Amino acid sequence: MQTVVITGVSGYWGQRVAQQLLAMPDLRVLGVDRRPPAELLPGLDFIKADIRNPLLVELLRAEQVDTLLHLAWRQRQWRREEDFESNVLGAMQLFGACVDAGVQQVVWPSSTAVYGAQPENPLYMPESTPLAARSSYAWLHDTLEVERFIASFAAEYPGTRFAVLRFANIIGVEVDSPLTRLLRQPVWPDLLGFDPLLQVIDADDALAALVHAARSPLDGPINLAAPGILSLCQLAGRLGRPTLPILHWLVYWGWPLMSSLPAGRELLAWFPLEPDYLRYPWIADLSRMQGELGLLPQWSARQAVQRLVEGLRVAGYQAAAAEQPYAADQLERVLAQRGAAAAGRVQVDVL
Amino acid sequence: MSEPAAPGQAMNDDGWLAIDDRAAATPPAAPQADFGDGLAIDDRLTAQRQQESERQGRLHEELSRFAGAAQRLAPPGAEALAPNVQEMQRQLSRLLGPLYPRQLIEQGGVWLNPDLWRGAWYVSSYLLAAQTGSLRRRLAGEYEIDDFGRDQGFIDLLMPLMQFFYRNYWRVEVSGSQHVPEQGRGLLVANHSGVLPFDGAMLGVALYNETASQRLPRALADSWFPTLPFISTLLHKTGQAPAHPITALRLLERDELVVVFPEGTKGIGKPYRDRYQLRRFGRGGFIKVALQAGAPIVPVAIVGAEEIYPMIGRVEPVARLLGMPYFPLTPTWPWTGPLGLAPLPTKWFIDIGQPIHLDGYDARAAANPAIVARLSDQVRAVIQRMLLERLAQRRSVFFG
Known part of the structure; x- marks a missing residue:
């Protein structure tokens, strides 16, 4: 019986990973978060705590935790002190506690954006490529740290073991990633004459990778993306969104001023990805994912985009249905997990 | 001027015959054999008319077949809008009455053939539908790019222009194309010149035209080019890749043909007086890649490209200001503005040499700077010799 701890279990990824892991009979799943999960997860031992809580090391030791999935992360464009404390200092203290408590494996999702989008970069960057990103955005800055x-x-x-999963742009209807923030805008910013190549990965494939990493020994960084690449204009075309081409030197020239003014920062929300990422390719090498990890994404880049396009079309008609609490499928899942024998005494353990 | 005009001929001031009079001045045609025999002339005229009407008949038949074939091509709905020339003539004659130029229209011949216009309408509506269809698909992102961003549809669009430059503008002559591997990996090493990388494009077209398998090579581009708008997009759409050992190795392992210009920007921006004098071959990175991938090296000498923009000077401060590796001055650039961008129509020769196989070395040799430097110098010497051989035979820069 392995014990897995998920931090940030109340977030989107925490909930989805916990659901998957709870369905596995040979695992015990503990969830840590500062707020309780919105959706009830039967079988989950929830601990309400901050990841910087010094007592966490005692918990990890007492529960003899084998694997820790660190999914508590605040993805914000501009730096805020409390985000930095939670993201960077929190992760450092947590990883220190893991080492102290003898946790076997730590899984942490990162991004291929850490390699930076630079003209000098090779087109398929292996995990050993130096992390050359230069970013004024908080999420990338914290990830790099x-x-x-x-x-x-x-x-x-x-x-x-520290398994660092460097995901390409995760796309999905419910996912919040820099690229999906760009995708949701009615008009995209675009640098005139540039059409960068990029990789994507479907949210379900990213979930499968996280679940896989929680259960199998993995060490070191590993790139994860769907096979196939896309260009930004191709992506805009498939999503049917117009782009507004801007002279690149205008963007680069105005950037320092804009990012130092509060009003400018609000305008720059239009750029969820920094200009470099709209200008140069950032393509990661997937041989480690395909070889060592033996993990093949279910959907290619093209299919993942197609899923997103269809999902976004349907999402407009589903808004009301999704907001209903205690929807029928959730009750069904609770019953299924409890098993037919225990059907008589369904009680949902809250906290 | 001194010669007097023949009687009955008008003379201009300068003594030349007026054009109208020149026709009159030609001697009359020789008398015909059946002179005075009206019947024979009539017969011949009838025969001529018959021939003419047969020819017209055949033409109309052809045109009706053309219209039929074009109709099958046309998109649905085009039929309803097809022009009907006969109906138009009828309407026009009704409208104009006696003013209708019947004689003129009857002589219109093939240009008033209704099938011709129907066919032309169908063909143009087909072309329009095909073009807007492909444009619509392109705007909707419904096109494929390969693992390095190459866009075949874009290449097909660009190829006619490239072929114009290849055949008509620089009249490229290729020799030794049998040395290019028809399949499998290969590393083509060429001299670099000409301020703008037209040599890479022409080498690509040359391999496409001259190899049986129509191989499109991939050139490795300096990291400066991806920083330029439009050029960066053009590069990856046509299949070029950033010059990095990891990318090069990956391409060779996919059994691609890779073109490298080891001189880099030092070569492409070399002054006119230093033309055809090879620069240092970088740090020999291409040898390392060839050794690691086990790819044969194919030396290529390109003659003609070094004169397309005769660079007489460079302005370092402007280059630094614009972030360029060099800012060239040529006899026309930048003085004549965009006109200075037009390359000179020199005559090009692309000579492809025998492949150099590095089988005697193991992959470990790639880590040995001494071996790498020696091999790099050898390849450089081969290309320099090939250049000089071609230059010895060349009589003229523009005519070869």
Whole structure:
């Protein structure tokens, strides 16, 4: 019986991963978050705590935790002190606690954006490529800090495996990633004359990778993306969104001023990805994913985009249905997981 | 001027015959054999008319077949809007009455053939539908790009222009195309010149035209080019890749033909007086890649490209200001504005040499700078020799 701890279990990814792991009979799943999950997860041992709580190390030790999935992450464009404390300092303290408590494996999702979009980069960047991103955005800045911390920390403590899953742009109707924020805008910003190549991965494939990483020994960074690449204009065309081409030097020239003014920052919400990522390709090499991990995404880049397009079309008609609490399918899932024998005493354990 | 005009001929001031009079001045045709025999002339005229009407009949038949074939091609709905020339004539004659130029229209011949216009209408509506259809698909992102961003539809669009430059503008002559591997990997190493990388494009067209399998190579481009708008898009759409050992190795492992210009920007921006003098071959990165991938090296000498923009000077401060590796001055650039961008129509020769196989070395040799430098110098010497051989035979820069 393995024990898995999920931090940030109340978030979108935490909930989805917990659901999947709870369905596996040989796992015990503990969830940690600062707020309780919105959707009830039967079988989950929920602990209401912040990841910076010093007592967490005692919990990890007492429960003899094998694997920790660190999914507590605040993805914001501009830096806020409390986000930085939670993302970077929180992750550092948590990983320290894991090493202290003898946790076997830590899984942390990162992004292929850490390689940076630079003209000098190779087209298929292996995991060993230096992390050359230069970013003024908080989410990428924090990701880079944690990446660099893990690189040195893991070398000091070889007893704990650090599986860093560098995901390409995760796309899905419900997903909040920089690219999906761009995709949702009615008009996209675009640098005139540039059409960068990029990779995507379907949200379901990303989920499968997280679940897989929670159950199998993995060490070090690993790139994850769907096979096939897309260009930004192709993506805009498939989603039927117009782009507004802007002279690139105008964007680069105005960027420092805009990002230093509060009003400018609000305008720059139009750029969920920084100009470099709209200008140069950022394509990661997938040989480790295909070889060592043996994980093949179910959907290719083209299919993932097609799913998103269809999902977005349907989403407009489903808004009312999704908001109904305790929808029928959820009760069904509760009953199924409890099993037919226990059907008589269904009680949903809250906290 | 001194010569007097013949009687009955008008003379201009300058002594030349007026054009109208020149026709009159030609001697009359020789008398015909059946002179005075009216019947024979009539017969011949009838025969001529018959021939003419047969020819017209055949033409109309052809046109009716053309219209029929075009109709099958046309999109649905085109039929209803097809022009009916006969109906138009009828309406026109009704409208104009006695003013209708019947004689003129009857002589219109093939140009008033209703089938011709019907066919032309069907063909043009087909073309319009095909074009708007492909444009619509393109705008909807419904096109495929390969693993390095190559867009075949875009290449097909660009190819006629490239072929014009290849055949008519630079009149490229290729020799030794049998040395290009028809399949499997290969690393083509060429001299680089000409301020703008037209040599890469022409080498690509040359391989496409001259190999049986129509191989489209991929050139490795300096990291400066992806920073330029439009050019960066053009590069990846036509299948070029950033010059990085990892990318090069990956391409070779996919059994692609890879073109490298080891001189890099030092070569492409070399002054006119240094033409055909090969620069340092970088750090020999291409040798390392060839050794690691086990790919044969095919030396290529391109003659003609070094004169398309004779660079007489470089302005370093402007280059630094614009973030360019060099800012060229040519006899026409930048003085004549965009006109200075037009390359000179020199005569090009692309000579492809025998492949150099590096089978004697193992992949470990790639880590040895001494071996890499020696091999790099050898390849450089081969290309330099090929260049000089071609230059020795060339009589003229523009006519070969």
